[in-house]
Amino acid sequence: MNERVNLLEVRNLCKKFPVGERFFGAPRHWLHAVCDVEFDIPRKSVFGFVGESGSGKSTIANMISGVHHPSSGQILFKGRPLSDAPEVRRGIQMVFQDPETSLDPRKTVRFLVGEGLALHRMGTKSERDVKVRTVLSSVGLSYEVLNKYPHELSGGQRQRVAVARALILQPELLVLDEPTSALDVSVQAQILNLLMDLQRAFSLTYIFITHDLKIVSHFADNIAVLYLGRIVEIGPVDEVVDKPRHPYTRALLDSVPDPGKALNRKPIKGEIPSPLDPPAGCVFRTRCPLAHEICRIAPEYRIVQKSRILCHLA
Ligand SMILES: Nc1ncnc2c1ncn2[C@@H]1O[C@H](COP(=O)(O)OP(=O)(O)OP(=O)(O)O)[C@@H](O)[C@H]1O
Ligand code: SF4
Ligand SMILES: [Mg+2]
Known part of the structure; x- marks a missing residue:
């Protein structure tokens, strides 16, 4: 039987949070944190x-x-709606910032590290212990850390433990939410290299979240x-990063300092509007250098080559 190309398919995904309470308990406002998000993630790929x-x-x-x-909205994992079924849950693990x-x-x-196996009642205690040692070694930690507490480890070692904790359930999809941003610059590269080695070694699919377009x-x-x-x-990385089309993508790339050049960082103009009261029309309108009369009308997605872009003019 053929495997589906996409491990994850997301359609029209929205999340709104209630903010403030009225007298009878109804929310005063809704904060629209995620609006109509759609994407596919092919198996064994990295999605930034x-x-x-x-x-x-x-x-998200x-x-x-x-x-x-x-x-x-809908989230399909291996073609099936995401549910609370343990076998589906096990297939997706998260590493926090x-x-x-x-x-x-x-x-x-x-x-x-062994908690997930115990929760899912997988194996005997000694079998679980063998797995804990194996996964620790795959993230570059020695058995000496087994009886240590998190505060006895360095930041990099702690993040390796967090990765081991996610990996032990043999997930297919790892969601990495800014996995290096809390670490010293000197260990960030080590953890990134480890993550990339693990992705190849275990044929994993990653969602990699970051505020730094150049890192990803x-x-x-x-x-x-x-x-x-x-x-x-x-779109594909060579389109989005090498040929950015949306004014916000371009502004993000320009805002990252380039160590090779002095004084070349251009911060994005203006403040991010409140998500409780986003601008009408294009939401980037208040900061966009190309903003035009037409931008008072909300743009629809356009396909340009292999990318999908939400802009009237890009
Ligand atoms: N539980 C919640 N209740 C109300 N608002 C929330 C809640 N969680 C997130 N938000 C709001 O939703 C929006 C998106 O938040 P989110 O944490 O997803 O952003 P982010 O891109 O991860 O930011 P960061 O880079 O700071 O981690 C923000 O305006 C945030 O204040
Ligand atoms: S639609 Fe208009 S305001 Fe929005 S990004 Fe495009 S040019 Fe800028
Ligand atoms: Mg966040």
Whole structure:
């Protein structure tokens, strides 16, 4: 039987959060954190999500990994709607930004890494212990850390434990939410290299979330650029990064400092509007250098070569 090309398919995904309470308990406002997001992730590929703070990256990750329920839309994993069935849940694991908060400080590495196996009642205690040792070695940690607590480890070691904890359930999809941004610059590259080695070794599919378009461009196959909960540009990395078309993608690329050149960083003009009161028409209108009268009308997606772009003029 042929395997589906796409491991994950997402259609019209929306998430709104209630904000503030009225007298009778109804929400005062709805904050639209994710609006009509659609994308496909081919098996064994790396899919990058990029955007400024508050653009909806973690909300999407949390819906895919089951932390949040979508307000509407569909997430298909291997062609089946995402459900709470344990075998589906096991196939998708998440690594969070900051291992200091994502790992329980009162538990040892042995417990933290083996917890998923114990929860799913997989194997005997000694079989689970063998798996814990195997997965620790695959993330570059020695058995000496088994009885240590998170505070006894370095930041890089803690993130390796978080990766081991996700890998032990042999997921097919790993959702990595800014996995290196809480780490010292010196260890960021080590963790990125480890993640890429693991992806190849275990034929994993990754969703890699970052605010740095240049970092993800080194290893992603496809990239989606998010602004105020909408995908504004999506396509293969060589299109999105080498031939950016949306003014926001271009502004993001220009805002990343280039160590080779001095004084070349151009921060994106203006503040991000409140997601409680986004601009009418194109949501990037208030910061866009190309904004025009027509931009008061919301644009629809256009296909340009292999990319999909939400802009009237790009
Ligand atoms: N539980 C919640 N209740 C209300 N609003 C929320 C909740 N979670 C997220 N939001 C809002 O949804 C929007 C998207 O948040 P999200 O955390 O997904 O952004 P992000 O792109 O991951 O940002 P960052 O780069 O800072 O991590 C933000 O405006 C945020 O304030
Ligand atoms: S639709 Fe208009 S405002 Fe929006 S990104 Fe395109 S040019 Fe800029
Ligand atoms: Mg986030």
